[in-house]
Amino acid sequence: PLDQYWAGPFKVGEWNSSSKVLTVVRNDKWWGQKPALERITWREMSSQAEQAAYKNNEIDYVDASTLSSYNELSGVANTDIRKGSALSVGNYEINPEKVPLPVRRAFVAALNREQLQKLRYEKLGWKETLPGSMCMLPMQEGYQDNYPTKLGKDVATKILEDAGYTKSGDYYTKDGAKVSYPVITFGSDPVVSSTAQFLVQQMKEVGIELTIENHGASEMSSIISSKNFAIKTGGYGITTSPVDAANYFYISETNNGHGKDLDSLAATMMSTEDPKEQLKIMNELEKRHLDEVAIYVPTHNGPNFKACRKGLANYGPMLFGLPYYNPNVWINVGWEK
Secondary structure (H helix, E strand, O other): OOHHHOOOOEEEEEEEOOOOEEEEEEOOOOOOOOOOOOEEEEEOOOHHHHHHHHHOOOOOEEEOOOHHHHHHHOOOOOEEEEEEEOOEEEEEEEOOOOOOHHHHHHHHHHOOHHHHHHHHHHHHOOOOOOOOOOOOOOOOOOOOOOOOOOOOHHHHHHHHHHOOOEEEOOEEEEOOEEOEEEEEEEOOOHHHHHHHHHHHHHHHOOOOEEEEEEEOHHHHHHHHHOOOOOEEEEEEEOOOOHHHHHHHHOOOOOOOOOOHHHHHHHHHHHHOOOHHHHHHHHHHHHHHHHHHOOOEEEEEOOEEEEEEEOOEEOOOOOHHHOOOOOOOHHHHOEEOO
């Protein structure tokens, strides 16, 4: 990091790439409001190491959005659990190079997202609207539920049978090949395991065989970038630019040529000046892509729970008030007197 090319209330004090520690300090050349803190230090750590460091008073906040982390941290002395909605959408991503369109569409129709959410969040006490978009939160202006409305076991089996698949025992086959795919999960959180097992049972009911392949979180980047998966769990951030997000997810260039029929609609969306009209086109594009191409399957937005040291002021879940939208956040973070 080269401070001479930047401006802001903080500058780099120390950057250690081997220990993965970054410290920023007040910038004495900053002409704006003086920040409350003299320095802020970030350390890159695994989730388990973060929790241990928090309990040892080595760090001042840590994510507590999963059931295991919430249970681990909510009873720690001198702790506030600050709660809000996450700026993200969890999803299943289906690789169109490995999974044919009829199977992708049947997967979308058969998926019981309500039950998955119950498994994921009931014990956390978190409730939310099922997401109908990869690009927007239900609370955002212009949001529309774009998830297909024709759902259920009968719909899924009809999609497969109309495409020439036939039942052989518990599972469908076509051209001698069983409809069988691995679903890739990441990390060791028990909820990840339980929801994956439920998915396997759910898809068996409609004749689709799934097997679970779990990988460490450190492998996520390489697996995603190489497209070395048939179906994977994952998530994407929700930004203030849903139109740009739709133009990423739903153009054929992103999806190895799949969904070319919708490229002209995406181009129209990007060349439309009126923001409200853009959102209308975006919703049409997303609705059609979910139904006709079926690669990205939104399942949840989820909570953003932070375990924060009591007295830490002006920090926690903040939706679009996050520092990368509003750098002034860091000016006001500090400690109560």
